[in-house]
Amino acid sequence: MINAKRNQSKNITLLWLSVVLLFSIISLIGCDQQPKSMFEQQADTKAADEIVVASDDQRVLIKPDLSKDHISGETNKTVAIQVNKQQAIAHQRNCDPNKKPCQYFELNVLDFVPEQPWLSSIMWKTIAQILAPNTPLASQDQAAKNTILMLLKQIEYSEQAVNTSSLYQRIDTELVLNPVGTSNADAAIEASSKSEPMATGYLLVRSTVKRGSSPHHLDYVMLDIQKKLQLTIEDILLPTVSTDSLLLAFQGAKEDWLISQGVAKDSVDDWSLPLSPQWYLDEQGLHLVYQSTELLEVDTEAADLLVPYSQLTALIKPAYIVQKHS
Numbered sequence: 001m002i003n004a005k006r007n008q009s010k011n012i013t014l015l016w017l018s019v020v021l022l023f024s025i026i027s028l029i030g031c032d033q034q035p036k037s038m039f040e041q042q043a044d045t046k047a048a049d050e051i052v053v054a055s056d057d058q059r060v061l062i063k064p065d066l067s068k069d070h071i072s073g074e075t076n077k078t079v080a081i082q083v084n085k086q087q088a089i090a091h092q093r094n095c096d097p098n099k100k101p102c103q104y105f106e107l108n109v110l111d112f113v114p115e116q117p118w119l120s121s122i123m124w125k126t127i128a129q130i131l132a133p134n135t136p137l138a139s140q141d142q143a144a145k146n147t148i149l150m151l152l153k154q155i156e157y158s159e160q161a162v163n164t165s166s167l168y169q170r171i172d173t174e175l176v177l178n179p180v181g182t183s184n185a186d187a188a189i190e191a192s193s194k195s196e197p198m199a200t201g202y203l204l205v206r207s208t209v210k211r212g213s214s215p216h217h218l219d220y221v222m223l224d225i226q227k228k229l230q231l232t233i234e235d236i237l238l239p240t241v242s243t244d245s246l247l248l249a250f251q252g253a254k255e256d257w258l259i260s261q262g263v264a265k266d267s268v269d270d271w272s273l274p275l276s277p278q279w280y281l282d283e284q285g286l287h288l289v290y291q292s293t294e295l296l297e298v299d300t301e302a303a304d305l306l307v308p309y310s311q312l313t314a315l316i317k318p319a320y321i322v323q324k325h326s
Contacts, residue, residue, distance in 0.1 A: 083175060084111040090156040103161040104211075105152060106170040118228040119175075119203070124148065126205050126219050127171055170208040172215075177201035177225070178282060178322040198319045199225040202280040218289055218302050220280040233279055236286075236320040243275050246315055250288055253305040254295070261296060271295060283324045285309050286316065 088107045095102035109127070112119060121144075128135065128144035135147055154162045161167060178200045202222045206215035222231040233243060255268040263271070278289035285308040292300050309321050 081116065082113040084113065085109075086111050088152060090152045092155060092161060093157060093159055101167055103155050103158075103165065104168050105155050105165065107148065107152065108170075108172045110173050110175055116228075119223070122221055122223070122230055123173060123203060123205070126203065126221055127173070130171070130205065130207050130217065130219065131165070131169070166209045168209055168211050170206075172206040172208075174204045174206075175201060176204065176280075176282070180323065197321070197323055200231070200281060200320065200322065201225055202282075204280075214301055217291055218278060220278045220287075220289055222280050233275065236281070236316045238315060238317055241315050247273050247275060249307050249311055249315060250305055253288075253307055257303050257305060258295070261298075261300060263296075281320060281322050283322050286312055 086109055090105045092103035107127075110123060124144040128147050131151060132147050135143075151162075151165060155165065180197050180199050200223060202220050205219040205221075207217040207219070208215045210216070222236075223229070224231050224235075233246070237243070237246065250273060254271065254273045255265075258268045258271055259265055274294075276288045276290050276294070278291070280287050280289070285306055288305045290303040290305070292302060295303050309316075312321075
């Protein structure tokens with residue numbers, strides 16, 4: 001009986017080792033190791049038109065958590081996070097731009113030191129949704145990054161233009177952090193400054209598909225820096241406020257923009273204002289951003305509609321009002 005149990009245990013162990021060995025062999029044969037970075041040197045790239053990599057550094061201050069430390073009881077202090085601006089450029093292989101248009105892809109992203117996985121994940125997902133909106137796995141963390149890496153490699157190693165990508169594509173990313181402090185601004189929001197202000201900011205991703213032109217698409221992702229998450233418009237509204245009430249506050253800004261585009265003043269009410277998924281908060285107030293053709297059927301630059309905080313005190317939570325520098 002004892003020998004049978006020992007043999008059974010031995011067989012299970014051998015089976016387990018065989019499975020581990022099999023997966024190891026499969027990984028070595030059919031899978032590439034995950035790159036440390038999107039922009040690490042490609043060992044197999046020897047052509048003159050290899051991916052060009054550059055970086056630029058800047059330092060920002062982020063308050064990742066203003067709550068008290070559970071161990072020491074002290075409030076966490078502001079920490080410096082280095083933001084590295086990195087660039088990758090891929091050109092279509094063996095293509096003379098003087099003779100015919102050649103595919104070009106320029107990607108400008110941000111890298112954070114120390115690492116900010118939550119922020120990097122949001123950035124890659126946003127870019128993937130722009131460049132590969134129909135890719136099922138583009139909404140997952142590592143898959144989103146790998147999707148963009150695949151697009152770069154496709155263009156870099158392809159003799160012909162990749163039909164699924166624009167002939168020219170440029171992506172720019174920017175992180176903007178809102179100030180946190182006491183407001184000496186409008187008296188209308190002075191009462192709200194008594195609330196503990198939230199540490200917020202937004203990630204901006206610009207997509208351009210024509211060389212030398214303005215971005216054709218702007219993606220804003222509003223961030224709660226303390227909780228390390230993406231905010232929705234409902235998160236900042238007071239519990240009793242609906243998005244319809246918020247849109248009413250933007251009617252004046254909508255009318256002003258339509259008139260600036262040549263729409264007759266007596267017909268601006270005919271344009272209904274949908275709730276845009278692109279929005280952000282800054283020191284001026286709340287912005288709703290509409291892409292070209294979303295408000296008018298003609299091609300225009302993005303419409304950035306602004307309502308100041310003095311008109312929003314009954315609509316948004318006081319903690320989300322961005323305090324101006326004194």
